[in-house]
Amino acid sequence: MSFSFSAENLEKIEQLKLRYPSPKALSLPCLWMAQYQEGVISLDAIEVISELIDMPPMEIYRVATFYTMFNLEPVGKYHIQLCKTLSCALCGKTEMLEHLEKRLGIKPGESSDDGRYTLTQVECLGSCGTAPVMQINDRYYENLTPEKIDAIIDNLDEEHS
Amino acid sequence: MKECKIVSRKFDIDKSHTLAVAKEHGAYNAVLSAFELSSEAIIDIIRESGLRGKGGGGAPAGTKWALMPQDELQPSYLVVNCDESEPGTFKDRQIISKDPHLLIEGIIITCYAIKAHDAYIYIRGEYYQFQKILQQAIDEAYAEGILGEQVMGQDYRLDITIHRGAGAYICGEKSALLESMEGKRGHPRLKPKQKEPEWYFGNPTLVNNVETIASVPYILKYGAEGYRSFGTDQSPGTMLFAMSGHVEKPGVYEAEYGTSMMDYINHYGGGIHGGKRLKAVIPGGASTAVLTAEEAAGANLDYEAMRVMGSALGTGGMIVMDEDTDMVEALKNLLEFYHHESCGQCTPCREGTGWSDTLLGKVLEGRGTSEDIDKLLELADTMDGKTICVFAPAVAIVIRSFIRKFRNEFEAKVTQ
Numbered sequence: 282m283s284f285s286f287s288a289e290n291l292e293k294i295e296q297l298k299l300r301y302p303s304p305k306a307l308s309l310p311c312l313w314m315a316q317y318q319e320g321v322i323s324l325d326a327i328e329v330i331s332e333l334i335d336m337p338p339m340e341i342y343r344v345a346t347f348y349t350m351f352n353l354e355p356v357g358k359y360h361i362q363l364c365k366t367l368s369c370a371l372c373g374k375t376e377m378l379e380h381l382e383k384r385l386g387i388k389p390g391e392s393s394d395d396g397r398y399t400l401t402q403v404e405c406l407g408s409c410g411t412a413p414v415m416q417i418n419d420r421y422y423e424n425l426t427p428e429k430i431d432a433i434i435d436n437l438d439e440e441h442s
Numbered sequence: 443m444k445e446c447k448i449v450s451r452k453f454d455i456d457k458s459h460t461l462a463v464a465k466e467h468g469a470y471n472a473v474l475s476a477f478e479l480s481s482e483a484i485i486d487i488i489r490e491s492g493l494r495g496k497g498g499g500g501a502p503a504g505t506k507w508a509l510m511p512q513d514e515l516q517p518s519y520l521v522v523n524c525d526e527s528e529p530g531t532f533k534d535r536q537i538i539s540k541d542p543h544l545l546i547e548g549i550i551i552t553c554y555a556i557k558a559h560d561a562y563i564y565i566r567g568e569y570y571q572f573q574k575i576l577q578q579a580i581d582e583a584y585a586e587g588i589l590g591e592q593v594m595g596q597d598y599r600l601d602i603t604i605h606r607g608a609g610a611y612i613c614g615e616k617s618a619l620l621e622s623m624e625g626k627r628g629h630p631r632l633k634p635k636q637k638e639p640e641w642y643f644g645n646p647t648l649v650n651n652v653e654t655i656a657s658v659p660y661i662l663k664y665g666a667e668g669y670r671s672f673g674t675d676q677s678p679g680t681m682l683f684a685m686s687g688h689v690e691k692p693g694v695y696e697a698e699y700g701t702s703m704m705d706y707i708n709h710y711g712g713g714i715h716g717g718k719r720l721k722a723v724i725p726g727g728a729s730t731a732v733l734t735a736e737e738a739a740g741a742n743l744d745y746e747a748m749r750v751m752g753s754a755l756g757t758g759g760m761i762v763m764d765e766d767t768d769m770v771e772a773l774k775n776l777l778e779f780y781h782h783e784s785c786g787q788c789t790p791c792r793e794g795t796g797w798s799d800t801l802l803g804k805v806l807e808g809r810g811t812s813e814d815i816d817k818l819l820e821l822a823d824t825m826d827g828k829t830i831c832v833f834a835p836a837v838a839i840v841i842r843s844f845i846r847k848f849r850n851e852f853e854a855k856v857t858q
Contacts, residue, residue, distance in 0.1 A: 300560065300603045302517070302643040308625035309608055313567075336625060347627040347785075348608035350567045366529045367728065367775045368686035368761055404611065404779050405529040405728075406568055409686030409759070410693040419570045 284325035286333075290314045294333060304334040308344045312351055321355045349403070357392045357399035359437050361385075362416040365402040368409035373425075377413045378402070380427040384434055397441060443697065443709045446672050446680045448660045449653060450696040453540045459575050461582040464543035470588060472662040476551045477596050481512060484555040488658070490666035492678040497523055497614070497651030498727060498757045500677075500745045509639045510556040511646050519647040520553050520561040521623065521640075522655055525607055525614035527566055528727035529779060530759035533682035533694045534652035538565070539572040541656070542579035548655035550593060550600060551662055556648055559599045563652075564619050567608040577604055611783035615831050616640060616649040618785065629787045630831035653682055673699035677744035681758045685711045688718065688764040703741040707762065718764040722848075726756025728776055729836035731843035732769075753843070769848040770855055773840070774802050780837045791834040794825040798841060810856050819845060 286294065294311060298304050311334060315326035322345050331338040345351045352360075363381065365374055382388055385398050392399040408414040411423035415430075422433055452458040452467050461469070476484060489504025510518055522545070526534045537545055549561050565573050580602050583589040593600045605623055607613050613622045617631035620642055639646040657679065661669045670678040677699035683706060684694045690712030697706055703723065707713065714720050720735040725743075731753035733741060741751060748755040763772065781799040786792045798821045804810050822838035829835070845852055 297603075300601060302645060303624070305625040306605075306623060306643075309606065309622065313606060313608065334625070340626070343627055344625065348567070348610050350609035365775075366779050367724075367772060368530055368692075370775050371687045371761070371763065371767065371772075403568075403609075404782055405527060405531075407526050407532045407535055407566065409530050409532050409761070410684060412686060412692070416568060421568075421571065 284315070284319065284323055284329050286314065286329065287318060290318065305336050307334045308336060308341055309348070312341070312345055312348075316351060321352050355396075358397050358441065359417050360399045360401070362401050362403040362406075363389075364404070364406045364408070364412070364414045364416075366405035368405075369412040369414060372412035374413045376427065377415070377425050377430060380430055381415075384431065397437075443701070443705065444672070446696055446698050448669070448672070448680045448696065449537065449541075449544065449656050449682060450694075451541075452544070453536060458540050459542055459579060461543060461579065461586060464541065469543040470547050470550075470594070472659040473547060473550050473588075473594055476554060476662050477594075477598070481555045481557055484551065484662070487661060487666055488555070491661045491669040492666070492676070493654065493657055493661060493669065494677065494679070494745065495651055496653035496657070496681060496757070497616075498528060498729070500755060503650060503654055506648060506650070507552075507556055509637055510558075510648055511639070512557060514557055516645045517560065518556055518558040518639075519642045519645055520549065520556065520558045520655075521616075521619065521642065521647055521649045522549060522561065522563040522652055523614065523616060523619060523649055524563055524565040524569070524652045525611075525619060526569070526652075527611040527614050527783075528729060528757050528759065529776070530686055530724060530727045530761040531684065531757040532686075532759070533684055533757070535569055535572050536682065536694050537652050537656050538563075538569075538576040542576045543583070544659060545576075545652060545656045546579060546583050546588070546602065548658040549602060550588075551658050552648070552650070552655055553600055554598065558648070559601065561600065561602045562623060563602065563604045564613070564623060565604055565606055566613075567606055570606070573604060573606060580604070610785070611779075612785040612831075612833060615833065618831070619649060620647065627785070629785050630833075632830055674744050674746070676746050677755075681743070683743060683758040683760065685760045685762055687760075687762040688715045688767070689713070689762045690715050697743065699744040700747075701743045703738050703743055703760070706743060707738075707760065711762070714762065714764050716764075718766065720762065721765045721767055722763040722769065722772075724761040724763075725753055725758075727759045728761070728779065729840065730754040730756040731839050732847060734847050769844060769851045770802070770806060773844040774799070774806055776840055777802055777837075780833070780840070784833065788829040788831075788834065790825045790828045791837070794821050794834065795837060797821055798837070805852065805855050808855065808857055812853065812856050815845060815849070815852050815856065 613628040618628035695710040777799040822841040825834035826838035
């Protein structure tokens with residue numbers, strides 16, 4: 282198999298097993314570790330997890346396909362997730378989406394040709410008081426305006442180059 | 443407006459999330475006095491205080507705690523629900539990022555009361571930056587001997603483990619949460635006929651919302667009477683209410699139950715943004731019946747008053763809509779949410795959420811008929827009361843309240 286957990290992750294998994302009544306509880310933690318390691322969740326990773334926590338591979342696959350944050354297909358280096366639910370919609374989400382589409386040259390569900398950006402719309406991020414909001418990888422960007430979006434993307438472009 | 447800082451007292455203090463600053467302001471003061479009481483005595487205090495669950499259901503916390511066995515024949519567990527995904531709700535993240543030690547203190551007292559030695563905090567996957575702050579606080583607590591083999595020098599082990607979700611609104615439903623924590627898809631469980639605890643791998647388990655547990659230290663410190671000095675007789679205490687949408691100052695502001703909704707919106711929210719007129723308010727997160735401006739004018743923020751009005755207090759997250767809001771677009775927005783978030787287990791919900799979303803889309807595109815609007819109400823009936831959990835009944839509530847109260851806007855979109 283072409284996937285194996287890092288030594289650090291294997292140690293973490295062994296430590297976590299001590300905290301739960303059953304190793305089966307670790308499907309989500311293991312899937313997160315695999316995704317941070319590889320950038321995506323592969324079928325090989327699913328096989329490895331299955332052996333580690335004593336759950337059939339198909340069960341792990343069911344879990345991986347149920348939760349929206351697990352990527353079974355690759356995403357860009359920066360996954361831009363714009364909140365589309367009611368409070369953000371009431372506070373200018375449409376304008377932000379149009380601006381993102383224009384700036385990045387892609388529509389929701391698409392990735393830029395250079396693989397740098399993937400744009401998606403997501404449901405309520407729990408940041409309604411600072412709408413409109415987007416999540417890029419692990420962090421939130423709140424109180425968005427077109428100018429702020431430009432500054433954020435400029436920053437990411439600079440980081441990349 | 444009565445100032446009440448039961449849970450938000452340390453929110454505006456610089457570095458309040460650190461152990462040093464938290465301790466300066468009284469963190470963990472209630473724990474040692476809790477250990478001097480019996481576990482049953484603590485449950486009695488919580489019951490007397492009338493503390494109600496703050497995840498949306500408002501069930502009396504003490505009653506739930508009393509269902510947990512005290513005999514220790516099996517290990518008991520506490521699971522703190524930080525899945526916070528109800529649209530319009532963003533209060534629990536304030537607690538875990540601004541006063542995580544308050545939550546940890548509440549967890550210690552709760553676990554002692556229900557004789558649990560392991561607690562989990564299920565946190566939604568998107569809250570990772572807040573999760574890191576919470577984990578740091580837990581690490582600090584371990585380093586100080588507040589958690590671990592001997593909690594604050596007492597002969598009591600307590601371990602707290604954060605369990606990260608991965609994007610599924612339904613995992614905020616407590617039985618789906620437990621399924622997720624057992625390593626599976628978040629499919630809600632059938633509800634038992636008799637009152638009993640929840641079960642984690644077959645062990646008795648208590649599931650409570652973050653804010654509910656964070657309210658516990660205050661109640662231990664100031665007693666049930668102290669807690670009841672706020673709020674109403676049946677809805678005692680305070681809540682981290684919130685406002686979003688068309689208010690001048692959206693945000694989370696703690697207030698006592700029974701506060702008038704418009705007083706709250708005007709005092710803390712600064713009224714409607716841009717001086718516009720109010721049109722509608724969803725009172726407690728998306729899954730509560732929308733109120734017209736007239737209804738909002740007479741609304742009080744407590745469980746009983748909301749129920750009498752045919753709505754619910756829910757999570758206390760008000761979504762405020764001004765006179766220019768297109769209520770048909772607003773309903774479509776919510777139906778898309780429910781369509782995406784249906785776990786798929788029950789046919790009426792899986793099919794109904796998809797169908798109602800598509801049908802309303804057709805109406806919005808100008809291809810709808812009057813029958814389509816009635817069909818939406820029919821779909822609500824097909825989903826309501828015929829599924830394993832209350833997700834589908836919530837969709838029915840949303841469809842019915844929007845169409846019944848703003849029917850003219852729906853009719854206006856219909857061409858034939």
